[in-house]
Amino acid sequence: MTKKSFMQKAAAAPHVVWAVLFIIAPLIFVVYYAFTDKDGAFTFSNITELMQASYLEIFLRSLCFAFLATVICLIIAYPIAYFMAKAKPKTQKILIMLVMLPQWLNFLIRTYSWMALLEDTGIINSILGVFGIDPIHMINTSGAVILGMVYNYLPYMIIPLHSVISKIDPKLLEAAADLGCSPLKVITKVVLPLSVSGIISGVTMVFVPSISTFYISQKLGGGNFDLIGDTIERQFQTAYNYNLGAAMSFVLMLIIIVSMAIMNRYSGEDDGGVIV
């Protein structure tokens, strides 16, 4: 490696300071709290405490919900991204803006809006009532929580998929058709394999925030479905057990790293994918 000049080092300095202050230092704090007790003595008890059935259930549920939300996002987003990529360039810009539009609203407001929609006496059930259909119980179910996740994180699946699919050379699709691919086969044999990097990015960008999400479950699940994010929040905000909260964060980080590693392995040597 060549020696960097003073100017080069100086230019990198703000980034180094930023990384140390806001990424490295917090991580060190998390690890420190996770492996110490209230008096600051080293201990494994925070981690072993998480091995209780009640906590394992929370971890498992978070994993499950995040997985379902990611799969549903992928299934919904792929066709949307595909047709967006096929639209005229001008239309594409408008469609991307429409996809991002809900993100301009505050996350809390969006979640409250879903409560208003889903409640037993909410907007959807009122409309159904007009047509003489009995109200459907939707709020405070696991479905409502997953719906909240899908709704909030769908754009992060659509955007990377769209960006990869729109870069596929249309001549390749013609070549596939020319060699005998029906329109469906063109998608399975050419478009899908060529958009793997977009799928990986999208899955990462939905799965990671989904598994660590909080608040959605409290509002749309009515407190019936504790997720890791909510539990961590409680440790810091109400129980004041920083050590246990840090241990949970630490384990959550491990789960995310392992999940990403498994996925990157299945994607082969493909260039894409977000490194977590």
Place this chain on the structure above:
Amino acid sequence: MNEKKIIELKNVAKSYDGEIILDHINLDVHEKEFMTLLGPSGCGKTTTLRIIAGFVTPDTGDVVFDGVRINDIPAYKRHVNTVFQKYALFPHLNVYENIAFALRLNKVSEEEIFERVTEMLAMVNLRGFEKRDVNLLSGGQQQRVAIARALINKPKVLLLDEPLGALDLKLRKDMQNELKNIQRKTGITFIYVTHDQEEALSMSDTVVVMADGKIQQIGTPTDIYNEPENAFVADFIGESNIIDGIMLDDYKAKFSGHEFVCLDKGFEKNERVDVVVRPEDVDVVPPEKGMLTGVVTSVTFKGVHYEIIVNINNFKWMIQSTDYVEPNQKIGIYIEPDAIHIMKRSEYSGQFGDYSSFSDELDKLSDVTEEEE
């Protein structure tokens, strides 16, 4: 040549946003024929090819394949395959899988796939390249993979869209020979699109010259060169001096103020015509022996011959001669009767065939823009 028609285009027209791309063309392609669609960019040759492939639907007219109208049959059900301009190889598949692509769709057995892919690789001289990544191949190698991939399903017709456009000159010449050999060996009908007239003349059984969405002439390479139908064809294929003339009588034409004996007949008396004289058919003689006389304005050495521009009655002629003449020298020219070709006047009369603004550099510049199509 086989007389059975494999493809017929009947009165086919296509326009985009009110701009006419194809203006009611009629074209018959016969079995085992090597046909070239030749023309400048925007002449409609690529659109014609894409209509046959099924990527473009004509506004009017019929596309007939083997006696059956196929206008409404989608590309993937047609028995034609295409070699694309920039190859369009699948980047996620290796050489073997690219070539095997069509066979896998048809659920062909693994042994047969192996046998046929190996045979194809041998034909295009790529033995041992099976496991290579197509993204790391040279242009010529990618080209060969594209040809093998298109031929593996034994199509009745192979469509080639400027397949050699991206290759350098030497490789292009080699590939021309190879393509011609492959075509003879397989007996498959080739429809080849190019803007390179030399490529068209050296490879084809039949050349179709196109301009402005119309077919200007269909014929063998020698017909096209020796008997161009109008000023556009004469100018586009090779070099031509195209002079305004009058057909005095059968076998008697007048141009540049001189009466010439020629071999053409069947025109009206005193009909205005376009006269074509190829530069290599003009003999340089001393002024007193010349049928016409003029002053040399420039001489360029071209290797085989000198390219001489002569001003004769304010019309700049191009003459190719192995004898050197001095610039500003007064010379005479002599033209044999069989060197004169008479054409009916057309919309292209007067646009081409004068070398007053001739420059090699301009020629090359226009070549580059043509490749953009």
